Each structure stands twice: as C-alpha cells, then as structure tokens.
Amino acid sequence: MQSQCIFATQTPVGPPVEIIRHSFSANAKKTGKRVSLVTGLHGDELEGLYICHRLMGILKEREAQNALQGEVHVYPAANPQALDSGTRLWPFFSVDINRTFGENNTHSLATDLSKALLADLKSNSDLVVDFHASNLQLMELPQIRIIKDFEKKLVPLAQLCNVDLIWVHPHADIFESTLGTNLNQAKIPTLVIEAGICLRINKTYCEQIILGILNLLEQTGTLQCTEPRTDIKNPKLLQPHQVAMVQSPNAGLFVKSVEIGQALQKGDKIGDLIDSSQKQKEIIAPCSGLLFTLREYPTTGQGAPLARIAIEETS
Amino acid sequence: MKEKVLTLPTPFGAPLELYKNTWGNPNNEALALVSGLHGDHLQGIHLNLQLAQFLDSVVEGSHPDYTLKGQVISFPVVNLNAIQCGSRLAPADGMDMNLAFPGNPQGETTEALASAIITHTAECYWGLILQSAPPHYEDAPHIQTLQLDSSTKKLCRNLKLETVRQLKPSPAHKVTLAYQWQQHDILTAILSSGSPRTVNIQQCETLFQSIIHFMKAEGILKDRRKIKTNTTTKPHFYPPENDVSIFANTAGMFLKEVKVGTPIEKGQTIGEIRDLYSGKRLEEIIAPTEGFLLTLRQYPIVYEKEPLATLLTAKKSWRNILPWSK
Ligand SMILES: [Zn+2]
Numbered sequence: 001m002q003s004q005c006i007f008a009t010q011t012p013v014g015p016p017v018e019i020i021r022h023s024f025s026a027n028a029k030k031t032g033k034r035v036s037l038v039t040g041l042h043g044d045e046l047e048g049l050y051i052c053h054r055l056m057g058i059l060k061e062r063e064a065q066n067a068l069q070g071e072v073h074v075y076p077a078a079n080p081q082a083l084d085s086g087t088r089l090w091p092f093f094s095v096d097i098n099r100t101f102g103e104n105n106t107h108s109l110a111t112d113l114s115k116a117l118l119a120d121l122k123s124n125s126d127l128v129v130d131f132h133a134s135n136l137q138l139m140e141l142p143q144i145r146i147i148k149d150f151e152k153k154l155v156p157l158a159q160l161c162n163v164d165l166i167w168v169h170p171h172a173d174i175f176e177s178t179l180g181t182n183l184n185q186a187k188i189p190t191l192v193i194e195a196g197i198c199l200r201i202n203k204t205y206c207e208q209i210i211l212g213i214l215n216l217l218e219q220t221g222t223l224q225c226t227e228p229r230t231d232i233k234n235p236k237l238l239q240p241h242q243v244a245m246v247q248s249p250n251a252g253l254f255v256k257s258v259e260i261g262q263a264l265q266k267g268d269k270i271g272d273l274i275d276s277s278q279k280q281k282e283i284i285a286p287c288s289g290l291l292f293t294l295r296e297y298p299t300t301g302q303g304a305p306l307a308r309i310a311i312e313e314t315s
Numbered sequence: 316m317k318e319k320v321l322t323l324p325t326p327f328g329a330p331l332e333l334y335k336n337t338w339g340n341p342n343n344e345a346l347a348l349v350s351g352l353h354g355d356h357l358q359g360i361h362l363n364l365q366l367a368q369f370l371d372s373v374v375e376g377s378h379p380d381y382t383l384k385g386q387v388i389s390f391p392v393v394n395l396n397a398i399q400c401g402s403r404l405a406p407a408d409g410m411d412m413n414l415a416f417p418g419n420p421q422g423e424t425t426e427a428l429a430s431a432i433i434t435h436t437a438e439c440y441w442g443l444i445l446q447s448a449p450p451h452y453e454d455a456p457h458i459q460t461l462q463l464d465s466s467t468k469k470l471c472r473n474l475k476l477e478t479v480r481q482l483k484p485s486p487a488h489k490v491t492l493a494y495q496w497q498q499h500d501i502l503t504a505i506l507s508s509g510s511p512r513t514v515n516i517q518q519c520e521t522l523f524q525s526i527i528h529f530m531k532a533e534g535i536l537k538d539r540r541k542i543k544t545n546t547t548t549k550p551h552f553y554p555p556e557n558d559v560s561i562f563a564n565t566a567g568m569f570l571k572e573v574k575v576g577t578p579i580e581k582g583q584t585i586g587e588i589r590d591l592y593s594g595k596r597l598e599e600i601i602a603p604t605e606g607f608l609l610t611l612r613q614y615p616i617v618y619e620k621e622p623l624a625t626l627l628t629a630k631k632s633w634r635n636i637l638p639w640s641k
Contacts, residue, residue: 010566010619012591017618092618094403094450099414102486106449107560107622135409174414176486247421251324276327299326301407301424 001060006075007116009109017080019113021120024059024072032070032221036125037213038117039075041098041132041179043082043089044198048131050206052076055213062223070222073124078117086199088135099174101182118182127157127220128183128190129213133198137297138305139260141290142195142205142212144235147171150184155237158191160219162212164261165236165292165310167243197296208233236290238310244287246307248300250275254283260294263312270307273300288312321431323424331396331424333431336389338370339535344440345386346535347501348526349432349492352412352446354397354404355511359445362506362519363391366526373536385535388436393428403450403511414487416495433495441470441533442501443526444492447511451614455576455607456508456521461493463552470502473532474525475548478607480627483555510613551607553627559604560622563588565597569617573608573624581605585624588617604628 007019026032037055039048052074059072077083078097085091095110101118121128134140143165144158151168158166175181183190195209196202215232218225248254252275258264264285273281283306285291293308300306321333339345348366350359367389373381392398394412396405404411410425418429436442448454457478460467471479488494496503506525508518530536563569571586573579585600606626617623 009621012566012568012616012618088409096409096411099411099487103484107562107625108449109618109621112620173486173489176489251326253326276324299407301326302324303419303421303427304408304423 001056001063006120007113009112019075019078019080019117021124022056022074022076023124024056024063024068024074026068026070027063027066030070032068032223033126034071034073034124035217035220035222036073036075036121036128037131038078038121038128038179039131040077040079040083041130042096042198043079043085043087043091044136045088045131045133046083046199046201047133047196047206047209048193049076049083050201051131051209051213054206054210058210058214067224068222069224070220071124072217072222075117075121079113088198098179099177101177101179114179118179121179121183122186122188125183125188127216128188129161129216130180130190130192131209132192132194133196133200134194134293136198137295137300139197139294139296140194141165141261141292142193142208143167143292144191144193145169146191147175147181147184148240150189153189154184154191157189157216157220159235159237160212160216160232161191161193161235162208162215162232163193163195163235164233165238165290167238169240169243236310242311242313244289244309244311245305246270246283246286246309248273248283248302248304248306249281251302252276252300253298254295254300254306255298256294256296258291258294260291262291264288264291264309270294273306283307285309288314320435321427323427333390333393333395333428335435336367336370336391337386338374339383339386341386343385344535345388345438346530346533347436347439347442347496348387348389348445349393349436349442350390350445351392351398352394352444352492353511354394354400354402355450356445356447357512357514358447358509358519359506360391360398361514361516362445362522362526363389365519365523367391369523369527380539382537382539383535384537385530385533387530387535388439390432390435393432394425395428396424413492414490416490416492429492432492433499436496436501437499439496439501442493442496442503444503444505445522446505446507447509448507448610448613450511451612452610453510453575453613454507454610456506456518456525457609458550459493459505459507461488461497461503463554466502467504468550468552470504470529471550471552473529474504474506474550475528476506476521476525477548477550478609478627479550479552480558480609481552481554551627551629553629557628559606559626559628561585561600561603561624561626563598563600563617563619563621563623566617566619567591567597568615569600569612569623570615571611573611575608575611577608579606579608579626585611600624602626
C-alpha cells in the first residue's frame with residue numbers, strides 16, 4: 001500500500017487538513033482496471049468510512065498475495081474536518097463539498113479541495129465508487145442511484161455491487177455540481193452508493209456492500225477471482241415511474257410502524273403523524289411494493305419524504 | 316400592502332408565514348426585490364425595509380415630489396427558519412436556499428418557499444436580489460450579473476453603481492434565483508454588499524439611492540422635481556477574467572490594513588497574518604497588481620490557501636479602452 005497526500009492546507013491552530021489517497025497495485029503487469037473508492041464527502045456519513053477501512057484490510061492481504069491485477073485507490077476521508085465534527089458540511093465554511101464540483105466562479109478552500117480531488121480521481125481511475133449514507137432523516141436500503149443519461153454504462157456495473165436496488169432517476173440541475181455527475185460527464189463511470197442513515201453504522205449493510213465491491217473488483221479484472229461468487233444479490237432495477245414517494249401531509253411527529261425492507265401491501269399502515277394540534281393521522285401505503293426508504297427522524301415538515309416504495313408490477 | 320402568500324405548518328409551534336409587499340399599479344411592469352435568501356444576509360433585509368418605508372410614504376402622499384407609476388413587489392425575508400435561528404441555512408434540512416430554485420410547491424419547506432418566490436415574481440419585468448458577501452467576507456456594494464447583454468447593461472447603468480461584475484458560469488448557478496429569473500426573461504441583477512450577520516448603514520444608503528435612481532430611470536417612480544444630478548457614475552463592467560484573488564500562504568490571524576471599495580496600488584499592503592501562538596508576523600499580504608478592492612476577508616482566523624481579497628483589475632479588459640463600451 002502506498003499513501004499519498006493529494007490536498008493539504010495548514011490550519012490556524014497547527015496540524016494540517018489533509019486528504020490522503022491509499023493505493024494498492026499489481027506488482028506485475030497490470031491487466032485490470034483502476035478503481036477508486038471515495039468516502040466522507042459528507043462528514044456525517046460514516047458507513048463508507050467503515051466499508052473502506054474493511055476493504056483496505058482485505059486489499060493489503062490480497063496485495064501481499066499478488067492477487068491484484070489492476071489498481072485500487074481508496075480516499076477514505078474526503079472531508080476530514082466535517083468527519084471530525086460529525087457534520088454534513090465543512091464546518092468552518094458551511095459548504096457542502098458535493099455541491100462545489102465543476103466550474104466555479106468563486107475561489108474558496110472548498111472549491112480548491114473539490115478541484116484537487118476531481119483531478120486526482122480523473123488521472124487515476126477507470127471506474128469510481130462514491131459512498132454515501134443517507135441524511136439524518138431517512139434510512140435507505142443499500143442502493144445505487146443513476147442519472148438517466150448514464151444508465152446504459154452504469155447499470156451493468158451497478159448490478160455487480162450486491163445492492164438491493166438500482167434507481168434510475170431523471171437528471172436535475174442540482175446534480176451538476178456533484179462529484180458523481182462530473183466524473184460521469186468526464187466519461188469515468190461513477191457509481192453513487194447510498195445505504196443506511198448518517199451518524200450510524202449499519203453493519204449488515206456494510207458487510208453486504210463490502211462483498212459487492214469485492215465482486216465488482218473481481219468482475220472488472222482488478223482483483224484476481226478464484227471462483228465466481230454465488231451470493232451476490234440481483235438488484236431490483238427501478239425506473240422513475242416505479243418509485244412511489246410518500247410525503248408528509250403536514251408537519252409533526254412521524255412514528256413509524258413498519259421496518260425498512262418490508263414488502264408492503266397497498267393500504268398497509270406505514271406509521272402515524274401527530275401534528276402540532278395533537279391530531280393523529282394514519283399514513284398509508286399508496287401501492288404495494290418494497291419499502292426502501294423510511295423516515296427514522298420523527299420530526300417532519302410538510303412535504304418532507306416519509307417513505308419510498310419500489311412499486312410492485314402487477315402482472 | 317403586506318400580504319401573506321404562503322403558510323407552512325411547523326411540527327410543534329406557530330406556522331411559518333411568507334409575506335409579500337406590493338405597491339403601485341398591478342397593471343404596470345413590476346420590479347421584484349428579494350432579500351433574506353440566506354438567514355444571515357441582513358444587509359439586504361435592511362435595504363428592503365428602508366425601501367418599504369419609503370414606498371409606503373410615497374403611496375400615502377407624504378413624499379409629495381414622488382409618484383409611483385409602476386409596480387414594486389418585495390420579499391424582505393424568505394428563508395424564514397434560518398432567519399429565526401440566526402443562521403445562514405435552515406437548520407432543519409441544512410439546504411442552501413439559493414440552491415433550491417425553482418423549488419417545488421409540494422416539496423419540503425425550503426423548496427416550497429423557493430417555489431412561492433418564483434410563482435409570485437414570474438411576471439415581473441425586473442428582478443433585484445439583495446445579498447451580502449459569502450461567510451467570513453465583506454463586499455463593497457456592487458452588481459453581479461450572470462450575463463452582460465445590452466438590456467442587463469442598461470439595468471446596471473440605471474442602478475448607477477460603479478462596479479458590475481459578471482460571474483463565471485458554474486453548474487451550481489442553474490438552481491439559483493438569479494438564473495431562474497433569467498429563464499423567465501426577467502432582467503436580473505444581484506446587489507451584493509457588506510458581510511453576513513451585520514448591517515452597514517452607509518453601504519445600505521448607497522444601494523438605497525441606487526435603487527431609487529433605477530426606479531426613476533425606468534419610470535417606476537416619478538420625481539416631479541427636475542433635479543439634474545452632477546454626479547456621472549458610469550459603471551465599469553468586469554468580465555470574470557478580471558478577478559484577481561489574493562491568497563494566504565500561511566494560517567493564523569489575518570489583520571487587514573485596507574477597506575473594501577477602495578482602489579489598491581500594486582505592491583500595497585493588504586494586511587498581515589500572525590501566528591496564533593507566538594504572535595509573530597508570518598506573512599505580509601501584498602497586492603500583486605493594482606485594482607478595485609471588491610471583497611476582503613472580514614473574519615480574522617484564516618487557513619492556508621484561503622483567498623483574503625478579490626481585486627477587480629481593468630488591465631486586461633479591452634472594454635475600458637473603447638469609449639463606447641462605457
Ligand atoms: Zn452524502
């Protein structure tokens with residue numbers, strides 16, 4: 001393993017903020033792809049951190065066994081100060097790093113960081129995986145979200161990652177300043193994995209994704225494959241019209257009565273919403289299907305998502 | 316007239332209410348004034364309240380020299396949660412309001428507010444967004460635009476501010492109010508000044524006069540007195556390549572020695588950075604070129620590589636050489 005600092009800035013109180021890339025590489029002739037794993041762009045999303053920690057342990061062993069055929073680059077903490085303080089944004093600047101990629105009109109440390117990271121990824125990768133957990137509010141089943149424009153290239157790769165579902169959604173302007181979109185636009189296939197909830201580690205989901213990434217590395221020829229894995233999930237592929245979002249009809253406290261991953265029938269109760277006048281209203285599933293997003297943080301505003309359901313096709 | 320245009324319930328307390336002020340003839344072309352997209356941009360809120368007071372008195376007849384001919388719509392406070400919490404962003408969702416346009420009427424609070432602003436201003440002819448500098452900085456009063464076509468230039472001339480800075484296109488712009496207004500063919504300018512969390516009365520007065528001048532020039536406001544102004548403020552249009560940023564090469568405490576809105580000589584001292592432990596001067600910050608000091612670091616604690624100042628330089632601009640471009 002070789003480690004290199006790709007961005008550093010001195011802090012006013014002493015030690016620098018550094019972004020480190022750890023690289024694992026074939027000793028002999030490289031035949032496989034160069035795959036990069038990025039995590040911690042949002043400082044409160046910790047699942048990716050744990051996944052990368054575990055993968056680095058495995059990659060160290062495999063590197064020693066000469067089992068690498070390509071290169072794997074791991075960027076385990078892309079926003080170190082936000083990770084230290086457990087906040088989504090870089091605290092000193094209140095900036096979402098994942099909204100600063102691409103051309104920018106203002107100079108700031110955040111845009112310098114995103115430029116350095118994007119450039120390093122571009123020059124070192126044939127394929128990138130960007131790990132995210134959900135925000136504070138929602139729990140997500142392990143999933144890969146793909147913008148419609150990149151569907152053809154990304155779906156076959158996403159199917160290797162042992163996630164529960166692949167959600168193809170339409171493009172929105174807000175994505176244009178994200179790492180994933182900028183890499184995909186630069187023709188470097190990039191998968192954005194979303195799993196769990198922020199500030200927590202869901203070990204089951206992490207194990208599932210670790211297996212998926214190892215499979216991805218093997219299937220792309222980056223890592224030697226002894227025998228094909230038989231335990232990889234065949235993810236549900238969802239087009240935009242196959243996702244039903246349940247939004248909160250009012251502000252209040254949402255108390256769930258189901259668990260994520262459950263198969264719901266149309267009319268099933270998802271939970272109760274208690275509004276500020278203490279009125280209680282049942283929240284009902286509008287369709288049958290797999291519950292893949294669920295509000296865990298009870299306080300909700302009007303219009304906020306409570307659940308997402310992968311609509312079951314009636315045959 | 317103050318009118319409630321949106322009510323959003325909150326989980327435990329009184330609802331959030333979005334208000335719009337309207338003056339003048341609803342059949343005439345309208346000017347929209349929006350401030351408070353970020354909860355800490357108080358300069359724009361102050362400017363809007365000054366204008367509200369002024370327009371109320373014009374309509375009531377206590378300013379006999381003025382008649383309101385056009386229509387003015389103002390949204391003094393938009394990011395209600397953030398303003399209530401004294402923060403830049405709404406703490407509940409951490410969403411940046413100026414990355415939430417055009418919004419969604421069925422969406423979360425920030426999206427619903429953004430959508431309401433678009434709905435209520437979509438028919439306006441002109442749009443002015445009143446904002447402060449980014450966190451930790453101070454801006455000299457100036458105009459920012461996303462484009463510099465002839466009608467935007469005319470708008471800038473009528474605002475009678477010296478400095479017009481064209482922003483470099485960026486993917487994040489597409490979800491800002493300015494960009495979305497342009498999509499609705501609204502002539503748009505951003506008036507930026509001061510620092511977040513503060514009000515600079517002098518800067519507000521400059522912008523207040525600028526907006527009054529604009530309203531008179533566009534016929535929104537009629538002044539019965541035929542006063543000839545002898546000031547000849549002609550705007551300087553600065554394309555993005557005329558921005559020069561001055562960076563910190565060390566981290567520590569930055570102590571400034573200059574003021575925003577002033578001309579800077581090449582070689583002039585902008586300030587210095589001192590070590591937090593020893594107090595030793597780590598670096599003297601020197602202007603690499605002459606220019607107009609548009610933005611200056613206001614919060615003294617700085618990281619290495621951070622920009623401390625932005626100069627607008629006319630050097631590379633051929634526009635300033637050509638007399639008709641002014
Ligand atoms: Zn994230």
